Amino acid sequence: MKLTTLSTEERIIKAASKIFISKGYAGARMQEIADEAGINKAMLHYYYRSKDKLFRVIALASFKEIIPRIGHLIEKDLPLLEKLAAIVDTYLTTFKSNPNLPLFILNELTQQGDEFIDELKAQVAELPRFEYLFAQIQKEVEDGNIRPVLPFHLLLTTMSMTIFPFVCRPVFTGLIGVTNSQYDEIIGSRKEHIVAFLTHALKT
Template sequence: MDKTGSDQTTEDKILEAAKNVFVAKGMSGARMQDIANEAGINKALLHYYFRSKEKLFEVIFKAAVSRLVPRITAILESDLPLFTKIERFCENYIDTVMQSPFIPLFVINEMNKQPEEFILKIWGDQKPGLQIFFKQVEEAVATRLIRPIHPHQLLTHIVSLNIFPFVAKPIIFFVTGMNTQEYKEFMIARKKEIPEFIINSIKI
């Protein structure tokens, strides 16, 4: 099967190419011929391996989401102290996304396109177990460990600070004049910058 010296299967080639094209054009805008071109294969193979555009998309979507969501919610659901939780969340999130930087934009788009379907696909009919985190924040406020802040606002701050810089990459490059290596270091630095920023803000 492998006769060109490359060790990538046709299936893997398709998945990689499809990911790039779906990210660039969205599901509707992506062309099967473009995916085939990018993968360096004949278009009929897309159907041979994945049956339809929709199914191909589904595979990539599932892979993206399953890489992100479980470990993120696991941290927030754990018994760790609040500040440790924030630190772990940030470190974990940024590490995860740096390995697949397309995920935030991809997930954001899908989430906004069909919100109900998106949520159903990821969580079914359950709710993410964030009550533990919310209660923890409320307790920390009540015991004056942290300033008064609504748990929803705090979670939004945390997630915003972690996600947005990935989708803002082009503008960060432009505004700061960073190159690729500098951007990478910038994002790695954020693993500590963000929790420090947050904890400094809420700590009494």
């Protein structure tokens, strides 16, 4: 159990990730990142020239870690329902260990300008080719294996059911009287619900 064996640079990245992902770009403060890393502000600028540069390192790294995970799943040769289940499982696993990430991504994707998006697209090796998934869905419909459904709707529905619970937690824990552990339980049993739901909804 090594405690502070991390290099300064690693500590900065770790601290900046935590602060940026929980507070967002506009809400984050360089001072808070420095405190979290156990150094001072000057160090942040020494390693990464500006708040903006540091943010991009963090944000791009986060995005680049998520995107390929489902990217390669999509092109895999798997039966449709198994593939959807694998996508659901990947998202759930990823976000369970980083519950603030979904809101962060959605937020910065809407707030940051086009240059940011372009930089992201340029850096991500390969964006998921959803056409591949859409074609597979289309074929299943045509073969009569599943109920007719617009492929994009099915993708959107699958992603919605899986990711939205992570971003709407405060609606239930804050406003309605759901406790955090009750909510964790729901998230824990989410996969079974989603897979069962998809299975029955697609049955011919």
